[in-house]
Amino acid sequence: MIFLIVNGPNLNLLGKREPEIYGTESLNDINVWLQFQVQSKGDKLQFFQSNHEGAIIDYLQGQMGVADGAVINPGALTHYSYALRDTIQAMDFPVVEVHLSDIHNREPFRRESVITEVCVKQISGKGKAGYLEAVNLLQGR
Ligand code: DQA
Secondary structure (H helix, E strand, O other): OEEEEEEOOOHHHOOOOOHHHHOOOOHHHHHHHHHHHHHHHOOEEEEEEOOOHHHHHHHHHHOOOOOOEEEEEOHHHHHOOHHHHHHHHHOOOOEEEEEOOOHHHOOHHHHOOOOHHHOOEEEEOOOOHHHHHHHHHHHOO
């Protein structure tokens, strides 16, 4: 099985960006950890990060008919990108929404996610463990 691990705007700054909220590990640290956690099952993880909405949309569209599922942390796109929502809805594979921080206990604008309805599940506030929970969910489907 091929699972996509997609991260949106500013997640390339993990480790340097507000470490009290997002932790001290880099995105690469998290991806390496995640790969290690799932490798025994023989599934392939494919990692993608972009600061550009359109690049994320192009990437997901290119995975139709190829990937078996996706985990996405869309960063701030979560809260307003109807374009990303439409893309997720159009996909022929399930998508799980992940947030490192607990978006329901932060600023009011973060509480709304416009993609939750088109995702299998939202996992929020569990740090990097949220990505693993999401992959495990996809593996169990
Ligand atoms: C985030 C939460 C978003 O509100 C924020 O814009 C991010 C990261 C998280 O992982 O907690 O960039 O998705």
